[in-house]
Amino acid sequence: MKMNKLLVVLLLLASVTLTAQIDKSKYYSYGESLFSEVLELPYSNPDSARIVVLAKAANESLRFQKVKDGPNFGKYFGVLEVEILFQNSDGIVKNRSKISDTIYFKEYEQTLSKSIFVEGTKEIIIPRGKFDIEIKFDIKDNSYLNTKKHKIDFSKKPELYTPLLFNSQRSDVYTELQPFGLNQIISFDAQGAKMLIPAEDLEEANYTYTFTKKKDISEIALKWDANNEVNGICNVIRNVDFGFGSAYSDVKFDLKRNKSYNVLDIDLPGIKVIPGVYSLEISKNNEKVTNFEIKIEWVSQPISLNKLPYAVEILKYIATEQEIEKINNSDNVSEAFLEYWKEKDPTPLTPFNEALQQYFVRVDYAFFNYKTISEDDGAKTDRGKIYILKSSPNEIKEEFKDDRTLVIWTYSKQKKEYVFELIGAGDYRLVEIKEI
Template identity: 25%
Template sequence: MAVLLIALGMADTALSQRVSYPQLVNRSETPQIFINDIIVPDSDSSSSLMFSFRFNNDFIPFRKLQASELDQAPANTEYYSTLRFSAEVFEGKIKKRNSPGTNTAGRDSWTDTVYVSSFEDTQANKKYASGALSTKLTPGSYNYVLQLSMLQEINERSTQRREIEIPNLSEMEKGEIYLIKSVSSTSNGTKYELINMDDNVVFGKDFTALIRIPNYQKNNIYTATVNKIVDDKENNDSTESLFSSEISDESFFQNTSLKIVKSSEPALILQNSGNFTYAVVKIPSSKFDNSRYKLTVKHTESDKTVSERTFQSYWQDMPASLYNLNIAIDMLKFIASNDEIERIRRGSDKERERKFREFWEKRDPTPNTVYNELMAEYYNRIDHAYKEFGSQQEPLGHESDRGEVYIKFGPPNSKERVFPPGGKTREIWKYPNQTFVFEAVSGFGDFKLIGKR
């Protein structure tokens, strides 16, 4: 469950006919937070409901430190924010309006003061505050509300109440799957640090899946499979198999249990005592496109599913154009002919996406990896040009003369402004083998290309 989460599909067919590029830029810059509700088994008769969370800095309001506060702050910091996050869990399902209130089953809270060293850090989306809350529950129906307060706000921000079912694990035929960022050894057991981004994994990086196997049978074979979920209008969500591996015997851990670690990087510790069996499987997601996937673990002989979970890749700095296939194709106009663009546009969504990927695969400097550096650089240049070279007269900076030169050739080796007496301001961009001269056409940052040498 994420309070706010940007969709990450390559082809956003629902918005394909309506969305504009400026809307995609705004969408890509929307501050994000991640809040995950995770059920962690304690025993056959109880579980812990864990809320792991991550608030990116660009979501958090910061305040500049006053002189009187500097002594209390870490060295070399200039801004701070205070945060309080809490969860309260109630018995039963959500009551109708005017029904008697339900009893509290558990509550937990977290507070922190976040310090950063610069204004740029206050706007960063790769820096964040994170942690975890938890409460122990017996099987049954519950509902909960989450509350967040920042910079000592008087009124806390509250989510709507949400229902959740805590299962009786002894009756469950399918186990939980946890998405793991890193694995390390501790004196108490093996520590599995959660990715902590809801159902997302980092695009271009492998991860580990920690999987509970109900009714584990030692002499049987289990297989882990990853299928790509393909949006298909005719077949709804069809799948395409990308990875399948038999789980080796040494990857299973019997008679174990999990302990929650509520640190700044939430984790689970696998302890050598308990009634559960877990499997640890490395998933080669560095080879997967940014899309949605389903991880399935099956008992091979019976073909029975014992665990499954969907996840999607998360490209944090994905250029805005790549949120929508139609716009990504349109933006090829700076480097592709009209005939080539029209060829890619033809066909179904699936065919157009295939042709778009093929266009960039031919130009991929590292074809053995899923991340195409050249494609990312090209679309990042478009985003930069849109923001940097827009003006009142030409708000779409990537459509301006300077924007087009920047997209095609990148940042110049040197940039100079000259002010001829009685003439218009000029801007000179020098590259190793060529120079572009732009001239101001207004006093509001509009420049036109007047020469190339």
């Protein structure tokens, strides 16, 4: 009887299921974790400014705890806490406000996400003037990095206010618009953008816009089309007001009707959303009224794309040697690299390539999670390679037999198992691919 029990224990130890897997790469992004934006909206009192502050923080920067009782038992909750300080030129705090919002998630992995954000908003009425604005996030690592600073002049009431930027594909929907909240940045992965420019009074006139790319963003290795310009007529919407509010950790915007203000409505099609620094010029009856600087930026760009030679090298899992050599020998490596990815693009009518993003997000994940003592770059290990090509397995098992340590990745839909053997200090080599 004792021998049978011992045999059962040994069999259990010999094959251990570690975990059912999800595609963890979808939670990975190595860009900024904290964002803030300060906007002015029309207000009836000429001596005061109506300010809206938008704040957003990636889950991985927040503190989460598991709920131990109540209707949300078993979930994880985190709190976005933001302090907002308005200081005048003498350093005197003229206004102190707070944003606080609680969010719940079912999965622990979601609390570590670098690409899921908790957002909040606060409307503030303040006497006109010049202000240094500090937006302080209460996060895990309370260093100087948790403070965003803005220096803004609200001394004079503008004819046209700073554009409100929204992620939008439809031109006629004005309820529950999703603001980018990236400090006058349109995200490159947007399928389109809506720009609303508030105004108190708009004359009966023909309002037009010119959206022109002035320069590339110098910090990024990839360069898209050098020239990009969009011209069009602004849609004038009268008798409205502007409402920001939080709903389920997202900031939503509504354009309220039968109110006192006006707005210029501009739609930017996704096909024209290309990274760069742009000038948005507004004209009235062909005479320039004002212009704004707006960036289009790949905010969540995988870090493995920061160095183009590395990005080309790591194509070795899907590209032939001849294809890689052709890219490297091109007069414009960035252009040749993007051209290679065009045929794999699921949305070829827009410049943003979802297939390219997916591949290099997985490269990022593999780089950090599958490195070994002998290989600092986890994307170049056997496990890293399979992860990049196949994503997360449905199941991971660990087996011990004949003095060997094996890790088995199971992909149910593909009916395959990838067997890795531990060789040396943490180095797993692919030794077998099984059909199941």
